[in-house]
Amino acid sequence: MTAPSRSASAPTPLSRDRVTWAAYLALAQFTFFLNIQGNIIPFLKDEFDLSYRLVTLHPAAVAAGLIVCGLTGERLTRRHGRRWSMAAGLVGLIVGALLIVVAPHPAVSIFGCFLMGAVGCLVLIVVPNLLAEWHGANRSVAIGEANGISYVASLMAAMAVGLFVAVGLGWRSALLLGVILAGLLLLFLRGTPLPAAPKPAPVAQGGQRGGRLPAAYWLYWLTIMAFVGVEQSVLVWATEFLARVKGVPVASAAIATGAFSVGMLVGRLSSAVVLQWVTAARALYLSALLTVPAFFLFWSAPGLMIAVIGLFALGLGCALQYPLTLTKAIVTAGPFGELATARGSLASGLAILIVPWAIGALADQTGLAAAMAALPILIVVAVGCLFVGERLVRA
Numbered sequence: 504m505t506a507p508s509r510s511a512s513a514p515t516p517l518s519r520d521r522v523t524w525a526a527y528l529a530l531a532q533f534t535f536f537l538n539i540q541g542n543i544i545p546f547l548k549d550e551f552d553l554s555y556r557l558v559t560l561h562p563a564a565v566a567a568g569l570i571v572c573g574l575t576g577e578r579l580t581r582r583h584g585r586r587w588s589m590a591a592g593l594v595g596l597i598v599g600a601l602l603i604v605v606a607p608h609p610a611v612s613i614f615g616c617f618l619m620g621a622v623g624c625l626v627l628i629v630v631p632n633l634l635a636e637w638h639g640a641n642r643s644v645a646i647g648e649a650n651g652i653s654y655v656a657s658l659m660a661a662m663a664v665g666l667f668v669a670v671g672l673g674w675r676s677a678l679l680l681g682v683i684l685a686g687l688l689l690l691f692l693r694g695t696p697l698p699a700a701p702k703p704a705p706v707a708q709g710g711q712r713g714g715r716l717p718a719a720y721w722l723y724w725l726t727i728m729a730f731v732g733v734e735q736s737v738l739v740w741a742t743e744f745l746a747r748v749k750g751v752p753v754a755s756a757a758i759a760t761g762a763f764s765v766g767m768l769v770g771r772l773s774s775a776v777v778l779q780w781v782t783a784a785r786a787l788y789l790s791a792l793l794t795v796p797a798f799f800l801f802w803s804a805p806g807l808m809i810a811v812i813g814l815f816a817l818g819l820g821c822a823l824q825y826p827l828t829l830t831k832a833i834v835t836a837g838p839f840g841e842l843a844t845a846r847g848s849l850a851s852g853l854a855i856l857i858v859p860w861a862i863g864a865l866a867d868q869t870g871l872a873a874a875m876a877a878l879p880i881l882i883v884v885a886v887g888c889l890f891v892g893e894r895l896v897r898a
Contacts, residue, residue: 523645525695526630527652528688529589533626534653535681536596536619537565538738538764539660542757543603545743546674551609555871559863562739562855564613568620569627569852576628577845585633588625590692595622597685600678620852627848631829632840647774650826654771654818657738658764665758715839716846722892723832728850729885730824732858733794733878737763737817739859740866740875741801748872751807759807762814770822783827784893791886794820795879802875828889835896 519527540562548558580588595618602615634645663677741763745756770790777786797820801813829847836843858881865874 521695523634525589525692526633527649528691529593529626530630530649531653531656532593532596532681532685532688533623534650535656535660535684536600536623536678538657539664539677539681540565540616540739542661542664542742542760543674543677544739545746545753545756546668547609547612548743553609555863555866556860557609559739559860560609560613561616562735563860564616565620566852566854566856568617568622569624569848569855571621571852572624572628573845573847573849573852576625576848577841580625580628580841580845585629586692586695588629590689592623592625592627592629593685593689593692595619595625597682599623600682600685604675604678624848624852627851628841628844631826631847632833632844644775644778646826646830647771647778647823651768651771651774651822654764654768654822658761658768661757661761661764665754665761668754668757715842716836717895719892719895720832720835720843720846722888722895723828723835724846724850725888726828726885726892727825727832727847728854729881729888730821730828731851732854733881733885734821734825735855736859736862736875736878737798737814737821740862740871741814744871744875745807745810748870749804749807749810755807759811760814762811763818766815766818766820767822768818770819771826774823774826777823783831784889786823787827787889788886790820790822790824791882792820794824794882798879802872824885831892 544558544561547553547561548555551558576588579591583591599615599617599619599622602618603612606612606615630649631646634649660677660681663680664674667676668674738760741760742753742756745751745759746753749756751759781789794817797813797816799813801810801817804810804813829844832847833840833843862871862874862877865877
């Protein structure tokens with residue numbers, strides 16, 4: 504099976520074929536389960552009577568799973584192929600979600616989160632590199648669209664939790680909806696002929712495995728870590744922030760938090776238009792300029808409407824940060840794309856493990872409002888790493 508566009512320099516109209524849709528939907532399914540945690544945390548906290556620090560062990564368990572998969576997933580993908588890896592990832596998401604649904608104790612729901620990260624992350628390793636290879640010069644657009652569609656799933660997760668709770672079906676129904684959708688996607692994947700990953704050139708004599716990835720890659724890696732830390736902290740804590748700090752009813756807060764995902768959706772689906780006018784690096788710098796004031800608009804909002812506007816603008820600012828930085832990292836890695844995406848998953852896992860947990864731990868000491876005010880520092884760190892990485896690439 505041949506790719507529709509593999510040229511690195513001559514873009515053609517993006518071909519959204521069955522392979523592309525399989526990749527888009529698999530990433531969307533992963534994002535649904537990843538981001539729904541922020542919406543169900545208030546319910547887990549109340550049901551199990553957990554502190555901020557303890558309830559944050561749920562997203563921390565996902566992050567720990569991402570770290571494990573980021574260190575080992577590339578070898579599994581290389582050994583078993585992309586179809587097996589994507590199917591195994593979807594099964595891991597399904598089993599993990601069902602464990603959360605039936606959990607009689609937080610240890611079970613935490614393990615379910617770990618399983619979703621450790622096995623589900625195989626989807627995250629396969630999809631970006633598959634799209635980058637399959638669409639060549641259009642890789643930034645394809646990866647941006649994939650992440651945009653994934654935020655349709657994120658928005659669906661936020662809305663599903665709020666609506667199911669509002670009508671009395673409970674937050675677990677939202678997870679069960681995700682399980683059904685993942686099962687349908689497995690059926691779709693069975694008839695999709697995914698292309699095999701190209702084999703990298705042999706490592707030179709005396710070369711080290713870690714030496715495959717250049718210094719610029721690791722600067723982008725740190726940029727990914729900082730950007731993901733901000734994005735996930737908003738997803739994990741925005742509902743809780745609106746409910747506990749702003750006094751918004753929990754169901755309404757869960758729905759309102761969807762404004763962040765709407766902003767992400769608009770930003771990512773507009774990637775093709777944005778990249779026609781500015782370079783990827785400039786788009787990343789501009790996104791940082793929007794993110795900081797948008798965050799403070801949400802954080803200091805006197806009412807729900809202003810908070811929703813702030814969340815939308817914050818999502819718009821964050822939208823292209825991860826996909827564009829990841830695309831830069833994949834390109835910098837050359838023939839080691841699978842390794843680059845695996846280590847990128849490690850960066851995401853570390854960010855999800857460290858940053859939301861740190862916000863929760865700080866919130867136990869100072870309150871959630873003061874703890875979240877530290878997030879803009881990560882944007883400054885990301886911009887600094889991006890600047891140095893760009894200098895290394897041009898050198």
